[in-house]
Amino acid sequence: MRIPFTKMQGAGNDFVVLDETQQAYGLTPAQYRFLADRHFGVGADQILSVRPAPHPGVDFAYVIHNADGGEVENCGNGARCFVRFVHDRGLTARRQVRVQVHGGVMTLQLDDDGRVTVDMGPPVFDLPRIPFDPQGLTPRFVGAWEVWPLPLAWMGGMAEVPVSVLSMGNPHAVWRVDDVDAAPVADWGPLIERHANFPRRVNAGFLQVLDRRTARLRVFERGVGETLACGTGACAAVVAGIRHGWLDERVDVRLPGGTLTIAWAASQGLDAPVLMTGPAEPVFEGVIDVPDLP
Numbered sequence: 001m002r003i004p005f006t007k008m009q010g011a012g013n014d015f016v017v018l019d020e021t022q023q024a025y026g027l028t029p030a031q032y033r034f035l036a037d038r039h040f041g042v043g044a045d046q047i048l049s050v051r052p053a054p055h056p057g058v059d060f061a062y063v064i065h066n067a068d069g070g071e072v073e074n075c076g077n078g079a080r081c082f083v084r085f086v087h088d089r090g091l092t093a094r095r096q097v098r099v100q101v102h103g104g105v106m107t108l109q110l111d112d113d114g115r116v117t118v119d120m121g122p123p124v125f126d127l128p129r130i131p132f133d134p135q136g137l138t139p140r141f142v143g144a145w146e147v148w149p150l151p152l153a154w155m156g157g158m159a160e161v162p163v164s165v166l167s168m169g170n171p172h173a174v175w176r177v178d179d180v181d182a183a184p185v186a187d188w189g190p191l192i193e194r195h196a197n198f199p200r201r202v203n204a205g206f207l208q209v210l211d212r213r214t215a216r217l218r219v220f221e222r223g224v225g226e227t228l229a230c231g232t233g234a235c236a237a238v239v240a241g242i243r244h245g246w247l248d249e250r251v252d253v254r255l256p257g258g259t260l261t262i263a264w265a266a267s268q269g270l271d272a273p274v275l276m277t278g279p280a281e282p283v284f285e286g287v288i289d290v291p292d293l294p
C-alpha cells in the first residue's frame with residue numbers, strides 16, 4: 001500500500017501525520033511500527049491519524065499510535081502538529097479546532113505567531129482513572145499533595161523513587177530531581193514505565209525546578225523511550241510542581257528539543273484546564289510503500 005504522509009515535529013517530538021479523512025488505511029500495529037522505524041520506515045516517536053469527526057460538535061478525530069505500534073489516549077505535542085496540519089492542508093479554515101481524542105475533546109488554537117495553544121482539559125487525580133494501583137505503597141505528603149515511593153529493583157538491590165501520579169488523558173509519573181542531566185532516565189525510565197503499580201504502563205518524567213516559573217524536564221515515554229519533548233509530560237510535571245508548591249501557575253518548561261509554556265490556574269480549582277503553548281513545524285512530505293505486515 002502506498003501512503004502519503006507529512007513528517008512534523010513539535011519541540012523535537014517527531015511525528016508521521018496521515019490524512020485519513022477521505023480514506024482509512026486500516027494499518028496494523030506492525031505497520032505503525034514500520035512507519036515509526038528510523039532505519040526501515042520514515043522514523044517518528046508517534047504516528048498521528050487525522051480522521052473525520054465522529055459526531056457533531058467536533059471537527060475531526062485524532063488517533064495516536066506510539067512507535068511500538070500501540071494506540072494511546074493523548075499526545076500534546078502531536079495535538080499542536082495536528083492543528084497545523086489540518087490548517088496547512090486546507091482541511092479546515094478555522095484557527096480554533098475541536099478534536100475528539102481517546103480521552104475526550106480538546107480545543108486547539110493556532111496563534112498568530114504560528115505557535116499553537118492547546119486546552120488539554122483538567123488533570124485527572126483519581127487513581128483508578130490514571131490508572132494507578134497503590135497496592136503495597138504508602139504515600140507521604142510533599143506540600144499539599146502526596147508522592148508515592150515506588151520501589152525499583154536495581155543492580156541487585158532496591159531503590160525508591162518518590163513519584164507524583166496523574167493523568168493528562170494519558171498516565172504520568174513525575175519525579176523531582178536535582179539535575180536532569182544527571183538523572184537516570186535511560187536506566188530507571190524503563191523500570192518506572194513498566195512498574196507493576198501502573199496497569200497500563202506510564203510515562204516517566206524527570207523534573208528539575210530552576211525557579212518558580214522555569215523548569216527543566218526529560219521524559220521517558222511509554223512505548224517510545226526518551227524523546228526530545230513530551231507535551232502531556234510537561235503539563236503533568238507543571239501540575240505536580242504547582243500542587244507540591246514548587247511552581248507558579250505559569251511555567252516555561254525547557255525540554256531537550258525546545259521550550260513549552262504551561263499554564264494551570266489551580267487557584268480557581270483543581271478542575272481548571274491546563275493550557276499548553278508551543279511550536280509545531282512541518283519537516284517534509286513523502287509517499288511510502290508500506291508492506292503487508294499482519
Ligand SMILES: N[C@@H](CCC[C@H](N)C(=O)O)C(=O)O
Nearest residue numbers: 075076077170222230231232
Ligand atoms: N509525546 C506525547 C505523548 C505520546 C503518548 C505517550 N508516549 C503515551 O504512551 O502516553 C506528548 O507530547 O504528549
